[in-house]
Amino acid sequence: MAQRQQPMVILSEDNERTQGEDAQDSNIRAGKAVANSVRTTLGPKGMDKMLVGSSGDVTITNDGATILNEMDIEHPAAQMLVEVAETQEIEVGDGTTTASVLAGELLAEAEELLDQDLHPTVIVEGYHEAAKLAHEAVDDQTLAVDLDDDTLEAVARSSMTGKGTGDVTVDTLAEPVVSAVQQVATDAGVDREDIHIHTHPGASTSATELIEGVVIDETPLDDAAPSQLAEATTAILDTDLEFDTGEADAEYNITDVDQLNEAIAAEEEELEGYADAIVDAGVELLFVTGDIDDRVASHLAAEEIVAFEDIGSSDADAIAAATGARQLGTLEDIEDADLGTTAALSVETYGEDEFTFVEGADAAHVSLFVRGSTDHVVDELERALNDALDVVIAALDAGGVVGGAGAAEVAIADHVRGHAASVEGRKQLAIEAFATAVDELPRTLAENTGMDPIDALVDLRARHDAQGRAGLVSTGRSGTVGDPVEEDILDPAAVKHEAVDSATEAATMILRIDDVISSDG
Known part of the structure; x- marks a missing residue:
């Protein structure tokens, strides 16, 4: 056994x-x-x-x-x-x-x-x-119905009802939600990244509006810059506009005043070259993801070019989509095809905060500027609007209602x-x-x-x-x-x-x- x-x-x-x-x-x-x-x-x-x-x-x-x-x-x-x-x-x-x-x-x-x-x-x-x-x-x-604006607004209202928005608010928000989707819709469908939601408390929800472009938290470098622009030739630079010191840690041995002046003059010449390249390209409105040296900013202001620095990558992408401008990593050989057009730019003040509205020429990117009485209200509104946008897109792109x-x-x-x-x-x-x-x-x-x-x-x-x-x-x-x-x-x-x-x-x-x-x- x-x-x-x-x-x-x-x-x-x-x-x-x-x-x-x-x-x-x-x-x-x-x-x-x-x-x-x-x-x-x-x-x-x-x-x-x-x-x-x-x-x-x-x-x-x-x-x-x-x-x-x-x-x-x-x-x-x-x-x-x-x-x-x-x-x-x-x-x-x-x-x-x-x-x-x-x-x-x-x-x-x-x-x-x-x-x-x-x-x-x-x-x-x-x-x-x-x-x-x-x-x-x-x-x-x-x-078996046509997915027209009325049908899509009904979808948006149904999604938002009960999500802390109130019945009156739902009726107010459904139309801009559908308008946002329809404006960026193409034969290939809707790219959700082309619709952005920007929230700011301090007003009634009914003050929410659709912007045919982008809302950013930045304001122009020059305080004296105009707060309104129309049909402005636009460039987007994904770089810094500062003196190029190189990547290596180098020490320069300067023995007399002439050498110092030459170094300063070379630096000034390089910075002026940045500004001249932008001016020569016909740019009227400039967005830079990096930093802009004060001297470059001064030259640009003298040429009445409205400039912004420290633009976030997502904002830069949105501005590019809205204006048709290409994001450039260098100022060399800027061509007309690299530039876009901002249909309207405005700097608006809301309480103690300022926002810049960049409206594109072809509305390839849109934003919902969402208002609400408190932070909690606008946070819930943002969630409700995200859901509403998604369901409207789902109805259009994925099989009806x-x-x-x-x-x-x-x-x-x-x-x-x-x-x-x-x-x-x-x-x-x-x-x-x-x-x-x-x-x-x-x-x-x-x-x-x-x-x-x-x-x-x-x-x-x-x-x-x-x-x-x-x-x-x-x-x-x-x-x-x-x-x-x-x-x-x-x-x-x-x-x-x-x-x-x-x-x-x-x-x-x-x-x-x-x-x-x-x-x-």
Whole structure:
């Protein structure tokens, strides 16, 4: 009879290991906790969170991605749901709370299936099959409409509603958001880098305006420079305009006054040469990323050339896009093709701060100059506007729009549940569980709106069966079941597709983990 071998220990004592059901239970509970942390922010009547950093910095927001990024989350499974929100934000710019809540609900439903002895692999396969059905439902709900300005403004309003902006503010901001996107749109699509948001507190949100160009914090070097320019020939230099001392540390042995004067004269000649090259090129407006020597600045001012120094690289890129100027690393052989045109430049004062507005000739770069009463207000407005810009771009570039207010989720749950009966075996239970998880999104919307979630879900299903589309339309302090499209509540289809994908991938990845090994080393 063979001698029984003792189990081999391959992990050091510093490692901690959790296996089987304990590992699954820990991961699922962590994922559910993350989802629950943002659940109450979902929808136009969702609540805000106050996030206080270790240094006392306060952030007030209901943006899911911001909340999860600011939270100090250590559990590795919980971090995976944070990555869901990050992926959703990167890909389509909105729907982060939807994706996080859906991932948490998929885990909650899986927990019950595991208690019924369903193998994790069966649940994973069922979830992936249900996700394909969910995509079909979204495609079926995609509206056959022209994506004109009115439709896109409805998308922008739907994205911003409830994000600390107020209904009146939403109406005010939707138009400039769409105008910004349309002005930089090309046949190849929209480059998000061509739209910049610049915030400054101290005024009503209604003072927010669209600038067909760039807003920078810098002012002209010469205090006597004109504060207004029109149709100015523009150059951008990515260098310093100072005396070139070379890179090596060198010492010069000067033995008499004549040598000193010669050295000073050579330096002056070089600096004057910089100014002369700029003048000879016909430049009227100059932006330099580096420093400008005072003597060069004096020469430029004498020639009535308005100059700026220490321009940030991102601002320089934006000015180049707006004016058509090329960024030059040297003043040698400047050609007309290197120069651009600033349609209008103005230096404006807001309280104690000054900003320069650089408007381009072809509006290839635009900026939203965002105003708000306080720093907290403009910070939340910036987040809301970023989301609005992203969803408008997603609607234009990635597949149209669907009814919002939970209508797409009701359609997904109905479509998935309807096909579950045709699936044989235990996988059917997982597909039905997926539909139940999706149902939790309109249930949460109803609860956050002040409605009875069970009654609301029953009414939503009934209206969807009867008319093919049903959502929760907010009215005052509560809501009602109606057609969101008739109320101009629209979401990009891409947001729904991405939420399904990212939530399903995160949930199934967590479910496949049955062994957690952590090391203190």
